[in-house]
Amino acid sequence: MLSQRPPPTVYPDPIETGFVQSLKRLPWVMLVIMMLLGGIGVLALYSAAGGSWSPWSWKHLIRLAAGFVLMVMVASVPIRFYQRFAFPGWLLAVLVLVLVEFIGSGSGVQRWISVGGFNLQPSEPAKLAVIMLLAAWFNDMNPDMIRYLRSYVPVLAIVLIPFGLVLAQPDLGTAIMLLGAAAAVVFIAGIPSWMIGVVIASILLAVPVIWAQLYQYQKDRILVFLNPGADQLGAGYQIIQSKIALGSGGFLGKGYLQGSQSRLNYLPEKQTDFVFTMIGEEFGFLGCSFIIGLYALLIFQMIRTGLSLSLNFSRMVVIGVATMLFFYVFVNVGMVTGVLPVVGAPLPLISYGGTALMTVFIGMGLIISAIMHDEGRR
Amino acid sequence: MITKRSREYNAVLSRRSLILGGIQGVLVSGLAARLYYLQMIEGQQYSTLSDRNKYDFRLITPSRGRIYDAGGRLLAGNAEAYQLSIIPDYAGDAENILRILSELITLEEDDITAILEEVRSTPSFLPVLIRSDLTQREVARLVVRSPELPGVSFEKTEKRIYPQGLLAGHVTGYVNRVTQSEINSGAITRELAAINTGKSGAEKAFEKNLRGEPGRERILVNAFGRPIRTAIDEESLSGGDVRLTANMDLQLAALGALKRGSNTPIPRGDKRVQRAIERQPELGLMLPETEEFAYIDSKGRIVPPESGSVVVVDVKTGAVRCLASAPTFDPNLFSGRISSSEWQLMINNPRQPLLNRALSGQYAPGSTFKMAVALAALEAGIINEKTRFSCPGHKTVGNQDFHCWQEFGHGSVNIVEAIEQSCDVFFYELGLKTGITRIAEMARRLSFGDVTGINLPGEKNGLMPTKEWKKKKIGRVWTLGETVNASIGQGYVLSTPLQLAVMTARLASGQMRVMPRITETDYVPEFEPLDINPYALKVIRKGMRRVMNGDKGTARRHDLTIGSGMAGKTGTVQVRAISKAEREQGVTDNADRPWKFRDHALFTGYAPYDDPRYAISVVVEHGGSGSGAAAPVARQVMSWLLENEA
Incomplete structure (x- = not known):
């Protein structure tokens, strides 16, 4: 196709090839948005601490830097490598999840694993591992096989094994997000419509069974979500105080460091899951819209990038990462605005806490790798 | 190599991706709509709730009006006082803390019993008054020991003073804390329960005029109910002064003459008086140490001051000059x-x-x-x-x-x-x-x-x-x-x-x-x-x-x-x-x-x-x-x- 074009009259600058050419191909818009969101996180955590760099803000800054380094490292490895090692990677993630069942820590739940002083939440990298293995599976599959039910037996194994392990930790929020991201990959891979119908129907049928399996606090959260007024000082307290904080922010908010709900400790977990509430109280609808807009733009850019790639594996991974990010934002904001139950989901890049931040940076690294090492760019 | 089949598959992938992106876009728009509803439509309502969270509204006690006699002498006024109270919730063992306090300030055994009774009968987050008239010295002692006294706080308040003391007691009357019956009868609102009201004499008669209008202040409280700072919404309005017709010089002369009657004064500290008190304990009860004199009657007996009354009325105006x-x-x-x-x-x-x-x-x-x-x-x-x-x-x-x-x-x-x-x-x-x-x-x-x-x-x-x-x-x-x-x-x-x-x-x-x-x-x-x-x-x-x-x-x-x-x-x-x-x-x-x-x-x-x-x-x-x-x-x-x- 290229040969049909007229030859260029001006020779390209020799410097424009190689390094500079690579720089131009970098997804600058996405990187700038990520830095913006990270910066907002630093400012928000400064406010959450009552106008202080410690204990959260400066650590968040360090984590952002560490995440950036990790992203560069991930990006420098060709995307084909990840495709080839998708299965060993998935196996490793599952092993760590099993491991966390035995040596993990956390108050009454097994979610974290301590490695050299760092608390890791293995359910987060497991999400990426599932996305990559699914992408590899569908990439290698004969497109004709997509119609056959037997092609999905491995898919079920790839998804449900880590899903079950995460659910057993128990971490309902992450498990659902894992399921969501996996479903997105399967969806874009071209699963026939009738199968989608069957899956939705069986999920609906499974709801009573899952309900019976839930822990009491999880049930409480869901019940409280359905009727927050029922228990104003107990489980419903968080949602009510969060809505009060957000609502009282109005259009312009109460001003930076002026959020009374968070300042006076009415708002729980304001540095982690409810950081968006605090921002909403201090910057109002305008601030909230700006942040939602940034996330929407980032997700949009990811999907657009995914569509432009030639390797199907890359496309599915990129869109899987985009969906994962979407789920983070949707579940978190839905939770603090009272449209979803309190499941404990961070707002990536802004919330204090390392794991989600690392997941997003690794995901971004994969996207960059997919762009930079895309073989047949059109 | 790009086959027809794989081109078709590419199209499926792209279409599905666009559908997915569309779904996500709709859901994100839903979130934005939810935020719009919470912050723009219901914002005012949540603002009120947030203020209620933040502030504890409290009435500011107005400065009570003063009472003067006919000559402009102050009969009842206000003085700065340090008030000591205890909040049982923070104090833990209230009795133990009262014991420690009794070593630092004047606090009698019966008072401790009475305060503990009040601690039991009031909600534990409300302060209970211990003493309302601490001396500077007592305040100083308390400040030093305050780390040992959780839940104990002192506050600068106004205290009613009667410079004429015994002389005008019956004319001015006295103030004391609001009683349950005053609240029940609607004479005073429950919010004002912390103030003192006139219980007798002029203090009671002119209560409405003397009391003034309470102001309102907002106290910023955190989620644990601790006050952070206060802001005044409405200043309190001091009560009006009252000028009485009584003349304290005349009252002094009358009271002196009345107590003396037809007897002869003798200093209370005199040995004969002390001996008489030892013999008749009842005499001691009638001769409290505030009395300067005992008296000797016509039979040579030691007697207490006469009891009775002197009333002087102005014939032309009805003004009571002496009561x-x-x-x-x-x-x-x-x-x-x-x-x-x-x-x-x-x-x-x-x-x-x-x-x-x-x-x-x-x-x-x-x-x-x-x-x-x-x-x-x-x-x-x-x-x-x-x-x-x-x-x-x-x-x-x-x-x-x-x-x-x-x-x-x-x-x-x-x-x-x-x-x-x-x-x-x-x-x-x-x-x-x-x-x-x-x-x-x-x-x-x-x-x-x-x-x-x-x-x-x-x-x-x-x-x-x-x-x-x-x-x-x-x-x-x-x-x-x-x-x-x-x-x-x-x-x-x-x-x-x-x-x-x-x-x-x-x-x-x-x-x-x-x-x-x-x-x-x-x-x-x-x-x-x-x-x-x-x-x-x-x-x-x-x-x-x-x-x-x-x-x-x-x-x-x-x-x-x-x-x-x-x-x-x-x-x-x-x-x-x-x-x-x-x-x-x-x-x-x-x-x-x-x-x-x-x-x-x-x-x-x-x-x-x-x-x-x-x-x-x-x-x-x-x-x-x-x-x-x-x-x-x-x-x-x-x-x-x-x-x-x-």
């Missing part, structure tokens, strides 16, 4: 948490210092009632100035014998002489001829039988008996003997010292139904006409003058030496007749009997005689005789008045 009642109490005691021992001292004093005798003490008027009887007879035309009755020393009515105080009689006397010498038999005759109905009608016009309506609380009605009253209350028919008794102000008749003073003021005025009041006004009040025959009044006043300056006047030794002198009437009220047993023991002198059986001494009068300005009533409880104990007090008070106020 003394002895013994008195110090209203400052009530401003803080009154200590148990001080309270006990007051309660155990058999002379009841909390009773305001001027308004609430009810005594038979005795011979001071004779003016009412005489006026009734004169107005009815039963007698005139010249009518004479013979007094043989007693009068028999039915099968009862009624004695005159003069055992051998006054001989033939007319009305003026009868008043001068206080002849009982003359008034027996007069009473029988006039009848109780006409006497009661006149007495009521002069102030007996009903409250005078002074603007102070606690006034008693007294009692003016009638035939109907007896029928209704006792269920028996009125007897002539009772008319005889009533004619000399004994029997059922009761009056308050204020009523006696008001009666005298009306007699002195001759024209106006003088009404007493305790507050200064800018205008001269107008009174209803008295509407009593001026001729009759003239006769009465002549008799009252003769009491002071007649050869046989019962108070002839106690006339004023200035101006046109004083007019008056003595009264000696029998509390209990000398019994046969007493007579057989040789007790004939009133002073030899137990104090509570002795006669009350009364005197009412006015001065100057030719242009009356002040009317006075003196009651010396169990003082012996009106001429011996009450008249000298009246003379001292009137002399002081005319010398200092003329």
